[in-house]
Amino acid sequence: MNTIPKIAVVGPESTGKSTMSEYLAAYYNTIAVPEYSREYCANLVGECTFQDEINMFHGQLALEKKLLPQANKILICDTTFLTVKIWSEEVFGHAPQEVLDELPRHPYNFYLLLDIDLPWQDDPLRNFPTKREYFMNVWHRELQALNANYTVISGLGQDRYDSAVRAVGNFLGC
Known part of the structure; x- marks a missing residue:
């Protein structure tokens, strides 16, 4: 059984998850698991399908x-497959059953929910610039439904990073 704590960095689009994950991995001298869907979607031809979500x-x-x-003592995860549930429900009206089945079996020890207080950054893989508050509420509901241990990380610049380091510490x- 693996005893390495998994720290998940999650939140709505354009909240700095990838940058935060890389920062925390460097700070804690460990590795960050990148968001698989970024590379996957960058190579998609056409619209994302339900099968793509799976x-x-x-x-x-x-x-x-x-x-x-x-990983060195902790594993930092740039998002989790909970994102697949959230996106599938938003875009397709339901989530893949295998995702729903796996959620309670694949917990993360601690979540950092990144706040929407950062300015929106355009990116061809981002879709909902006007729904950030809505998705922030969705993330809260989803994490609460999992009874997840999480902290909201707010602030700009170094203050945001310092808050995340304090929360993880x-x-x-420590």
Whole structure:
């Protein structure tokens, strides 16, 4: 049984999840599991399908499993497959059953929910610039439904990073 704590960095679009994950991995001298869907979607031809969401779910889990042995005391995860549930429900009206089945079996020890207080950054892979508050509420509901241990990270610049380091340090007891 793996005893390495998994820290998930989650939140709506354009909240700095990838940058925060890389920062925390460097700070804690460990590895960050990148968001599988970014590369997957960048290579898509046409619209994302329900099957693509299932593929991203499997890809995220496989990437996490592959990188876990490289972790040093903690594993930082740039988002989780919970994103597949949220996006599938928003775009297709329902989530893949295998995602729903896996959620309670694949917990993360601690979540950092990044706040929407950062300015929106355009990106061809981002879709909902006017629904950030809506998705922030969705993330709260989803994490609460999982009974997840999480902290909201707000602030700009170094203050945001310092808040995340404090939250992770408090979680780790250091």
